[in-house]
Amino acid sequence: MSRLITLIITVYQGLFNVKTTLLVSVFGVSYHCRHQPSCSVYVRRQIEQNGTIVGLWRGCVRVFSCW
Amino acid sequence: MLGITELFSSVLLEINTVVGNLGLTLILFTLALRAALLPLTVPSIKAQGKMRQIQPELSKLQKKFGKNKQKLQKKQFELYKKHNVNPLAGCVPQIIQLGILIVLFRALTTFLTPDNLGSTSRFLWLDLARPDSSFILPVLAGASQFILALMIAPGGEIRDTVPNKSKSKQVQQANRQEEGMAQMAAMMQKQSIYVLPIVTVFFSTQFPAGLALYWVVTTVFSIGQQYVLSGPGGITVYTQRARHWLGSKYFNAPR
Numbered sequence: 001m002s003r004l005i006t007l008i009i010t011v012y013q014g015l016f017n018v019k020t021t022l023l024v025s026v027f028g029v030s031y032h033c034r035h036q037p038s039c040s041v042y043v044r045r046q047i048e049q050n051g052t053i054v055g056l057w058r059g060c061v062r063v064f065s066c067w
Numbered sequence: 068m069l070g071i072t073e074l075f076s077s078v079l080l081e082i083n084t085v086v087g088n089l090g091l092t093l094i095l096f097t098l099a100l101r102a103a104l105l106p107l108t109v110p111s112i113k114a115q116g117k118m119r120q121i122q123p124e125l126s127k128l129q130k131k132f133g134k135n136k137q138k139l140q141k142k143q144f145e146l147y148k149k150h151n152v153n154p155l156a157g158c159v160p161q162i163i164q165l166g167i168l169i170v171l172f173r174a175l176t177t178f179l180t181p182d183n184l185g186s187t188s189r190f191l192w193l194d195l196a197r198p199d200s201s202f203i204l205p206v207l208a209g210a211s212q213f214i215l216a217l218m219i220a221p222g223g224e225i226r227d228t229v230p231n232k233s234k235s236k237q238v239q240q241a242n243r244q245e246e247g248m249a250q251m252a253a254m255m256q257k258q259s260i261y262v263l264p265i266v267t268v269f270f271s272t273q274f275p276a277g278l279a280l281y282w283v284v285t286t287v288f289s290i291g292q293q294y295v296l297s298g299p300g301g302i303t304v305y306t307q308r309a310r311h312w313l314g315s316k317y318f319n320a321p322r
Contacts, residue, residue: 010248014255018263019165021216024293025286026171027164028101028108035143039158044248066157 002052009040039063071167075174083187090190093277097284101292112296117150172278179275188277195277204279205271211286213264218293220260220301 023029035042039062047055083092101108124146132139181188181196188196199205271279293300 013252017256017259028289029111063158
């Protein structure tokens with residue numbers, strides 16, 4: 001399970017430019033990550049350290065608290 | 068979600084009734100939408116440049132307060148406030164915008180149907196309710212997408228690759244795995260600059276030409292906005308690379 005999520009996160013990171021270009025095309029808003037490490041790297045590390053459920057939960061908390 | 072789709076569709080219909088030309092309706096709709104978004108977009112583009120400037124300071128904070136998350140977050144926010152970084156650039160606004168993007172796509176595809184528009188769908192040589200068989204708009208959509216992707220390319224690099232200095236074998240192995248993943252993602256990112264315009268051309272040939280017209284107008288607007296606010300961006304790097312490559316291939320070739 002954790003390997004599948006790690007793969008999904010890697011694909012998301014690979015498609016980062018696609019997402020950014022689409023959003024800049026349509027809305028013109030540029031993005032930068034305010035966290036270090038970025039949320040995708042953070043979730044992957046959390047999953048490795050604390051397991052899938054806890055890692056995913058912590059990742060969701062971080063993503064949905066980033067305004 | 069349906070309500071917002073209908074709202075966009077009804078706005079398009081209203082403009083079309085007043086203007087009486089579908090092409091101009093789509094151009095006006097796009098320009099009005101982008102003008103309405105300007106108060107959000109201008110600070111965000113400026114903030115992107117500022118974020119690049121304060122990146123070393125952020126790294127220092129990370130090293131200093133890495134173990135105390137609350138303090139780190141507090142110090143980060145203080146730094147953002149000091150440099151007046153746009154607060155609307157987080158993950159949640161991006162998720163909301165992805166949702167609006169889907170709604171906008173649905174509204175345009177619902178609006179741009181031959182049944183809905185009848186004989187009023189002509190604009191220049193195009194029938195905006197059907198795919199552009201001359202491929203001019205799809206190619207323009209792909210080309211503008213490519214230019215924009217090159218301009219914003221420097222912001223998309225993969226960060227956070229861990230330097231493999233740890234003495235623990237377990238940590239070293241984890242770091243190697245992470246570096247491998249980061250390299251794979253970085254490779255996909257580089258290729259996406261070229262793949263996305265091709266995908267745009269393909270999709271533009273499959274959907275009504277009005278959608279391709281919308282895409283060209285909004286992307287050209289973004290290119291202009293990006294150029295005015297933060298310059299040519301990654302285009303400079305890619306132009307230099309292309310010049311270097313052409314120079315070494317045609318002028319310094321061994322005889």
